[in-house]
Amino acid sequence: MKNILLLSCAVLLFFGCIEKKKEETAEPEATEEITPDTLQTEEKKREMEPIAMKIDGSYFKATGTEPFWGLKIYDNMVQLQTMEDTITTPPSEAIKAQDSNIKMFRIQTEATQMDVIIAHKECTNAMSGEVSPYTVTVSYKNTGGDETVVYEGCGSYITDYRLHDIWVLEEMNGAMVSKEEFGGKDLPNMEININNNRFSGFSGCNRMTGGLFYEKDVLRFTQVAGTKMACPGMDKESEFLQHLQASTTYSISNNRLYLSNGNQENLLVFKKID
Template sequence: MKKSIMAVCFLVFLTHCVEMKKQNSEQTEATEKTTDTIKAEENTGDLPIEYAENYFKATGTEPFWGLKIYGDKVELSTIEGDTIIVPHTEPIRVQDANIKMYRAQTEATSMDVIISQKECTNAMSGEVSPYSVTISYKKTGEEESHALEGCGSYVTDYRLNDIWVLEEMMSQKVSKEEFNGKDVPYMEIYTNDNRFSGFSGCNRMTGSLFYEKDLLRFAQIASTQMACPKMERESEFLKALQSGTTYKVENNRLYLSNGSQENLLIFKKID
């Protein structure tokens, strides 16, 4: 009888343990599902422009490969069909040369990407790019690194592709009267081929864009040679335009600044 009672107690205890384990498992599963749902909801929002769009792209042959650099990741596609993704890191810069190295490491892969401002020609298409790119990567467990070479270019911010009319210069509102009464300066930017054209207050102007991430320069500016009253304002505008190095696009406006002065020029977008 005593043995029977002990056996019944043991079965009750065992059943209770199994039930508790089942409840814990269901709670854990519910928590995991909730967590996954939260992550999914967090990832559904639109990413900022610096993350959603790649700002640099490169390709290579022998073997074929493609590279894209975003604000939050570096993505390498190989001819074998692999897509290797590592986190974006701040580039290591070489002093006195436009050379940047992105170095990243994950549990699966280590990767170095070196971008040099050196003209590069695609071996198959003959297309000339302004940057040479070398990549070295190694997957976990591999003894030797993979080395790739190719050509690349920065992808100019598409938001710049528009017509911009000068609104402020050196933190002061501008008017037609300051520029010979004709019109205030304006320009149209063409991001597909990195050039611009427009009116500088008296003369027509054209030039090229030099663009990298967080860097914008208006270069090789050429203009007609007409003489007008108040030419000093046009000279001030052209000097400010050439001295700008950084930019911001916000509220339908383009803000140009440099290391010593913010908002040298402010342009308003017109449709």
């Protein structure tokens, strides 16, 4: 009996050692740790997607919190989305303030009365901390109703994706231009990046860079800076830069960008480079 007990203990000890060795030699299962930093990095990656790829037809977007709401303005409609409903109305002409960059869209239909006020005033999203260039107020009520609902939030214009390209000067003041006029070097050209509303390029002698101010049908080239090299034909470069900074409106057709202002049409005409 004693021998049987000793044999049983030996067998149990032997198999116990085998199981322990399996546990020690087995490779741990690979796992991917997801941390708040990882999630934040992925969120930033999504935010950095090119604006040029986000095309839905709207030219202005606004959002707000507490409660959550969203606004999109299209050429053919205005859409307000709330937690309870989506309200779609025809557009209206903007009523513009005389002494500041404030626009109001006053919309009235059989079902809804709505005012949208867009003020060019820096706005910070209370939840995300994202800074936008416009403060937006939306107030609406059902036609014939007494209760007016007011939403406040932040917004921005969506820069025309067609601007996102490389452009070379073709005409200035209605006349074709040539390299010889600009000292024999390349013609003035620029690359417009709507992801950050910046542009950079060549002004005829010097390199140039600057920012874009964009609203619907409004385009201005701002904070223009350049190198300080001296070249033949500097007067043409100066004329080009003056026209570039004087332009306020634009149009695009036939692979060409036309820059104008209130006093003169087609100050500069650029051709798109494929």
